[in-house]
Amino acid sequence: MFATRLARIPRFIRCFATEASTIISSPGTLHLKTGQSFYGRSFGAPRSIFGETVFSTSITSYTESMTDPSYRGQILVFTTPLIGNYGVPSNKAPIDSQDVGVVLESDRIQCSAIVVADVAERYSHYKAVESLASWCKRNDVPAITGVDTRAITRLLRDQGTTLGRIAIGDDAGLPPPASHEYWDPTADNLVAEASTQVPYVLNPTGDVKIAVLDFGAKANILRSLVRRGASVTVLPWNFNFNKVRDQFDGLFLSNGPGDPAHCMEAALHLRQTMKEWDRPVFGICMGHQVIGMAAGLEAYRMTFGNRGHNQPVLALASSGSITAGRVYVTSQNHQYALKLQDPFPAGWEPFFINCNDSSVEGIKSTAESGKKIWGVQFHPESAGGPLDTIEMFTDFLTECRGHKIKARLESSELLGARESPLGMATVDAPRPVSVAA
Numbered sequence: 001m002f003a004t005r006l007a008r009i010p011r012f013i014r015c016f017a018t019e020a021s022t023i024i025s026s027p028g029t030l031h032l033k034t035g036q037s038f039y040g041r042s043f044g045a046p047r048s049i050f051g052e053t054v055f056s057t058s059i060t061s062y063t064e065s066m067t068d069p070s071y072r073g074q075i076l077v078f079t080t081p082l083i084g085n086y087g088v089p090s091n092k093a094p095i096d097s098q099d100v101g102v103v104l105e106s107d108r109i110q111c112s113a114i115v116v117a118d119v120a121e122r123y124s125h126y127k128a129v130e131s132l133a134s135w136c137k138r139n140d141v142p143a144i145t146g147v148d149t150r151a152i153t154r155l156l157r158d159q160g161t162t163l164g165r166i167a168i169g170d171d172a173g174l175p176p177p178a179s180h181e182y183w184d185p186t187a188d189n190l191v192a193e194a195s196t197q198v199p200y201v202l203n204p205t206g207d208v209k210i211a212v213l214d215f216g217a218k219a220n221i222l223r224s225l226v227r228r229g230a231s232v233t234v235l236p237w238n239f240n241f242n243k244v245r246d247q248f249d250g251l252f253l254s255n256g257p258g259d260p261a262h263c264m265e266a267a268l269h270l271r272q273t274m275k276e277w278d279r280p281v282f283g284i285c286m287g288h289q290v291i292g293m294a295a296g297l298e299a300y301r302m303t304f305g306n307r308g309h310n311q312p313v314l315a316l317a318s319s320g321s322i323t324a325g326r327v328y329v330t331s332q333n334h335q336y337a338l339k340l341q342d343p344f345p346a347g348w349e350p351f352f353i354n355c356n357d358s359s360v361e362g363i364k365s366t367a368e369s370g371k372k373i374w375g376v377q378f379h380p381e382s383a384g385g386p387l388d389t390i391e392m393f394t395d396f397l398t399e400c401r402g403h404k405i406k407a408r409l410e411s412s413e414l415l416g417a418r419e420s421p422l423g424m425a426t427v428d429a430p431r432p433v434s435v436a437a
């Protein structure tokens, strides 16, 4: 009876029950280097891989997390049991001046594999164009379901992030690999893979020129700058910014995958920039770690890192939209952090601290240093997650604009003329008198 009625409803309205049920038949196993194995079923690409097994406590935004380049090399375990229920949207951005080319966080799935307790075989969302299973298959990314992700999370939480293997199909029944066979992705320079190879410009007509050092930038970082009117020049991660710095009003350092130790070259370039250049610098996650290393702080590997969209951080200093003493809820995805050392290097102070584990969540240049440099371990751009700290992008661009106006005024004063912030040149004296006709 119900089936007959359903058949009468036009197909495009029946979006609640899209796509025929995915056939999950072949076995899929997660082996951990520490000796535990979890047997489930495969719903992604029929291929076995190695990776670093991490867990995320995010409840939504699996599409954003999976396309975040910082997850490269990682087997991502979702602690939320039901994943895939709103499907996957088209990743093609509409063409407009704020276009960064994609809707999600990059143009492909970046993590090596995903592990979920219960994949949704049917999805429902007005923007969805395919299921999580078909997206994984199309991107050649293995995925397993039907395993106890709570047990996996408890293990990872106790023993820390652990190397793993996803074995699919015939491989799933094979004994676990020998310990020396596990591949450690952090031994490779994943930033060099994730970064753009050639510079490119977004929103070239923007009023303030920002250079972005791309360690594997999330698209929402670029969007957050472009939507606030900036012209954004994206540079490869190891580009020596000092060669072109006079063309820019500010420097931004992006997030990125893997061990920050691989970015020492960028930190050394940045050390020179921070010494000789007085314009604003802002870094997020990997970018924050690179700023810290350039400032003389040490980056270390945490036991299990922080991955999720509800990490509370306490502001220790006020700056722009941030008020000292307030707690902000943030989106995070990191394995490394800067060491809290006492005293901090001269000219620097801690900016935020994590309320759960007391790790350093941000650093800033001191007021006395005369510099405007900030780094935050969390993701103000969210995608997904809360927008508590999104105005840090506005703060950064306000400083860049202020600096630009000040520099213009100073240079025009040297020439005996003054240029107004609106860009209309005025001459101090004598003023030309216009005579009405």
Ligand SMILES: NC(=O)CC[C@H](N)C(=O)O
Pocket (backbone or CB within 6 Å): 070, 254, 255, 256, 257, 258, 259, 260, 284, 285, 286, 287, 333, 334, 335, 336, 337
């Ligand atoms: N999201 C990021 O930029 C992560 C930075 C670094 N790869 C870490 O895991 O700590």
